[in-house]
Structure formats: structure tokens, C-alpha cells
Amino acid sequence: MTENSNRIKITRRQAVNTLLFTTGLLASTEVTKVRGQEADTRSSDILPKSKVCVLTSQTVQGPYYFDPKLLRTDITEGKEGVPLKLLVQVIDTRGCTPIPRARVDVWHCDSLGLYSGYEGQGDDKATSTTGETFLRGTQITNTLGQVIFTTIYPGWYPERTPHIHLKVFLDQQTVLIAQLYLVDAISEYIYKNVRPYNTRTVERDTVNITDFGLRNSEGRDSFLNIKEEADYYLASIIIGVDRNARPTGEIPPGIDFQVIPKPTTPLVPGVSSTQ
Numbered sequence: 001m002t003e004n005s006n007r008i009k010i011t012r013r014q015a016v017n018t019l020l021f022t023t024g025l026l027a028s029t030e031v032t033k034v035r036g037q038e039a040d041t042r043s044s045d046i047l048p049k050s051k052v053c054v055l056t057s058q059t060v061q062g063p064y065y066f067d068p069k070l071l072r073t074d075i076t077e078g079k080e081g082v083p084l085k086l087l088v089q090v091i092d093t094r095g096c097t098p099i100p101r102a103r104v105d106v107w108h109c110d111s112l113g114l115y116s117g118y119e120g121q122g123d124d125k126a127t128s129t130t131g132e133t134f135l136r137g138t139q140i141t142n143t144l145g146q147v148i149f150t151t152i153y154p155g156w157y158p159e160r161t162p163h164i165h166l167k168v169f170l171d172q173q174t175v176l177i178a179q180l181y182l183v184d185a186i187s188e189y190i191y192k193n194v195r196p197y198n199t200r201t202v203e204r205d206t207v208n209i210t211d212f213g214l215r216n217s218e219g220r221d222s223f224l225n226i227k228e229e230a231d232y233y234l235a236s237i238i239i240g241v242d243r244n245a246r247p248t249g250e251i252p253p254g255i256d257f258q259v260i261p262k263p264t265t266p267l268v269p270g271v272s273s274t275q
Helices: 012-022 184-193 212-217
Strands: 031-033 045-048 083-092 103-107 136-140 146-152 163-170 173-181 225-228 233-241
Touching: 083 103, 083 163, 103 146, 136 146, 163 233, 173 212, 173 233
Parallel strands: 083 233
Antiparallel strands: 031 045, 083 146, 103 136, 103 163, 163 173, 225 233
């Protein structure tokens, strides 16, 4: 695939169909079904159950991490963009079992490629978001090892393909640092046709096949599986971690594992958090 081939004009439905075809991650496994939704999505696969053991590729943290100490589901803070729900399940690859009470941090840029909390951003390198915390947050996995974040589809910035950063902490140590990727077809459609993504005057210079981060991490296991709902996209992934892996750091202070109530609310309609 070349950069030019990514700029072929496609419809939104074609983009989604291409995405679903090319992100059949962990297909043919036993899956958790979503019930109580529209007929065309009622039997769609959301997440494989815990008998799937794939170790997620470790990658670099990147330059834009900080801990805003915000335990929350909705991380948008009013940012405009295509609504996205990010469903993550954390499993132990040695036992093929869900990991409850793991800390999951996510962060990503907004529709214009800006991260919160940093200077020197934007296409002109002159934008500051110091003091802001948009599109960052923390959650603790439920008994199925799952968390869900309400966010927006990430934008892009020079020399990187669109991605979402993720950290998983077990106890007080970082077990995994990952970057989650999206298939180019849907990204290209959104960036060309949806505001405010399409208000930028600079052409996107990097797609998945040319992204150094994706290439270096061999990150096929880090592609998000995306499903189109009526008014948002549902992106899901299983994150496989090794409890015996060498820690990469310590958990930032501010969120105490021991004082957080065990989650009991289902993350997705029909998917129990206690089964």
C-alpha cells in the first residue's frame, strides 16, 4: 500500500467495511456477544473471552505522557470530534484469564493533532495546551478485566499515523506500554470529510505502512477492532500482559488501588462485569 492509495475517495460505509475486513484480530475464537442493540449489530463480536493468549507488543511511551490523576470514563472535556468508545480487556497471557483491578491509563491527541499539557504543538508549532488535561484518563478493570473510555477519534500529527497511547499497571508497577492503531481507510475518510479534522491545511504525511512506531513494534496485535454504532464507533482490543515481565517503572502517585470500589456496572449493554 502506498500513501497515494490511501487517498482514494471512498464512502463512509466502504471505509467501515474495509476496516472490519482488515481488522479480524483474534477471529475464530470464542467471543462475548452484545445483546439488546439494533438487529444489524446484535450478534456482532465485541471482545474475545479470556481464553485468548496473545502477548501485546511493548512500545515506547512517547513524549506526551503525564498523570492528571483523573479516574474517569469520559475523557473528552468537550473536545470536538467523531465519538469513540474504547473498550479494553486486560488478560494474563500465562493463565489466559482476565486481570481485575489493573490500572489502565490512556491518552491521545485531539482532532487537530494536539495533546493536552504541552507547548510547541500544532502545524505551526506555536500552540500551547499547558494546564489542560483533555483526552487523558485512568480506569481500574472490572472482574472481566475490562474498562471503557468515552473519547473522540484521534487526529494525526506530523511523522506519526493516528494512535492511542495506553499503559497498564499491576500493583505499583508498569507492566505494559502500548500504542493502539487504527486502519487507514476510516482515518482517511474522517480526516477528509468531518470537521474539525478537515479544517487543517497541512497534508497528512504518514500512514500505517510508513509509521516508524508501528513498524518498530511489529504491532499487528495492537490494531483496534472497530464497529460502527448509530452515533459512535466502538473500538475494542484485548491487551495481553505477562505478570512476570520486568517492570518498566512505578505507578505515579495520586490513585490508590486499595480505596477504589470494585466496578459492578456493565461496560457494554448485555456484557456483565461479574460473569
